[in-house]
Amino acid sequence: MGRLVVIEGLDGAGKRTLTEGLTKALHDLGKTVSTLAFPRYGESVHADLVREGLHREHGDLGDSVYGMALLYALDRRGAAADIQRGLATSDVVLLDRYVASNAAYGAARLHQDADGEFVRWVREIEIGRFGLPSPDTQLLLRVSPEVAAERAERRARTEADRPKDSFEADDDLQVRCARVYDQLAERSWLSPWHVVDGTTGTDTAALALSLVHPE
Ligand SMILES: Nc1ncnc2c1ncn2[C@@H]1O[C@H](COP(=O)(O)OP(=O)(O)O)[C@@H](O)[C@H]1O
Numbered sequence: 001m002g003r004l005v006v007i008e009g010l011d012g013a014g015k016r017t018l019t020e021g022l023t024k025a026l027h028d029l030g031k032t033v034s035t036l037a038f039p040r041y042g043e044s045v046h047a048d049l050v051r052e053g054l055h056r057e058h059g060d061l062g063d064s065v066y067g068m069a070l071l072y073a074l075d076r077r078g079a080a081a082d083i084q085r086g087l088a089t090s091d092v093v094l095l096d097r098y099v100a101s102n103a104a105y106g107a108a109r110l111h112q113d114a115d116g117e118f119v120r121w122v123r124e125i126e127i128g129r130f131g132l133p134s135p136d137t138q139l140l141l142r143v144s145p146e147v148a149a150e151r152a153e154r155r156a157r158t159e160a161d162r163p164k165d166s167f168e169a170d171d172d173l174q175v176r177c178a179r180v181y182d183q184l185a186e187r188s189w190l191s192p193w194h195v196v197d198g199t200t201g202t203d204t205a206a207l208a209l210s211l212v213h214p215e
Pocket residue numbers: 009010011012013014015016017018151152154155198199200201202
């Protein structure tokens with residue numbers, strides 16, 4: 001049975017970059033890795049609706065915090081069998097965003113903290129009702145909201161397929177979201193969390209080792 005490892009953090013924190021680096025470092029240790037990134041744009045109708053909602057299609061869909069969160073959750077529900085298969089066949093299943101993204105962004109949108117109703121609801125729906133597996137470890141790739149915004153801005157300019165969406169364009173939301181992420185990590189929400197400083201280069205070899213040989 002493999003370990004379910006999740007990378008979380010703000011838009012532009014460097015999750016995709018770290019996912020690639022960690023995958024390589026785990027391969028160097030002789031480990032097999034399955035990766036998945038949420039939302040699964042282009043693969044799931046729920047994820048595509050999310051993207052369209054984030055770009056202000058479908059009327060007031062994007063305004064509904066619970067409606068958007070349900071679409072993100074349904075995208076993951078549709079991937080549950082893939083995750084279980086990955087856990088059965090690989091040493092590590094590495095996820096770029098998972099349930100905690102829903103908790104952090106939704107709570108931030110509602111001006112709640114990690115002890116609020118929304119975070120409880122996300123857990124109840126996704127873990128309780130949909131039966132998604134709880135992570136073994138969550139990595140919070142922590143950068144200041146300013147650094148994340150600057151990177152997301154640069155990426156939006158240089159990568160044609162990644163224009164900023166309505167969450168990325170909302171600086172105050174990102175600041176509140178960073179705070180909820182810190183609280184989720186402090187409270188060991190769903191699993192132990194490991195905070196990774198995303199402003200300096202990450203020692204992916206050491207991180208990979210700590211993931212496959214936990215204390
Ligand atoms: N440690 C880092 N230092 C400087 N720039 C980085 C670092 N990690 C990622 N970046 C750059 O920041 C931008 C966002 O990174 P990305 O991995 O796409 O973030 P995310 O998946 O969290 O949105 C990209 O242009 C990437 O090259």
